[in-house]
């Protein structure tokens with residue numbers, strides 16, 4: 001039976017800071033965090049191994065066999081843990097307790113500051129909520145928000161089971177007023193796919209409309225490769241303008257609202273196409289987003 005390699009490498013930040021600090025649920029906070037961290041570690045390794053396998057010629061060496069064995073062991077462990085479903089359950093607990101509710105509270109507050117729903121015309125705001133754990137996050141705004149919740153794994157019939165990265169860009173071109181990416185970009189293991197997610201959001205938004213982004217604070221405050229300025233610069237390159245941002249010292253989350261703009265001159269993307277060290281020090285994480 002193959003064993004999963006257990007190294008002393010640090011757990012990636014994307015895995016640490018998902019909303020998992022329940023204080024009044026039946027799951028103990030430490031146990032909740034443990035499931036979330038382990039799930040992220042395993043799914044990142046799963047992607048690495050799959051890539052490794054697809055880059056080798058069939059039956060090339062005994063190395064390939066080892067990779068296959070490790071992959072099988074990882075997939076078994078993910079299954080034994082209860083898979084994405086168990087992870088989502090832990091995230092719901094965290095959502096309720098860690099943040100006193102979901103990120104949508106921050107977003108709704110900002111929309112009110114931007115004078116919604118007053119400034120709206122006849123139609124409701126078309127919101128695509130990516131990574132929806134509950135179908136009714138926007139129930140209190142149902143008179144002015146028309147939400148489409150999607151997730152890789154639907155936990156409710158009203159949540160469409162859909163990978164955002166596989167949505168048809170042409171079909172959805174400039175169809176949405178707001179796309180919510182709360183704790184979703186950091187869930188995606190590959191930095192380039194994270195960038196693609198933001199690019200896709202841009203293509204799918206109507207001109208002048210918004211993307212809401214929420215990340216664990218450590219992704220921007222303790223990463224070697226990512227800072228709040230870097231996020232803003234990267235979003236500017238994608239033709240987004242920062243409208244709102246919020247985090248607090250010692251907090252767990254960072255939030256942004258960006259507006260899709262039409263740039264006068266396209267900006268140079270070079271700085272965002274490869275990892276550049278922006279912070280030094282041993283105790284940093286490796287979160288990054290690449291274009």
Ligand SMILES: C[S@@+](CC[C@H](N)C(=O)[O-])C[C@H]1O[C@@H](n2cnc3c(N)ncnc32)[C@H](O)[C@@H]1O
Nearest residue numbers: 091095131151152153162163164165182183187
């Ligand atoms: C940590 S949970 C966050 C849920 C919620 N948005 C929040 O802020 O608490 C991440 C969710 O995003 C979903 N997700 C990740 N990548 C996705 C993708 N490409 N398309 C759709 N859903 C995705 C996962 O399945 C998971 O349910």
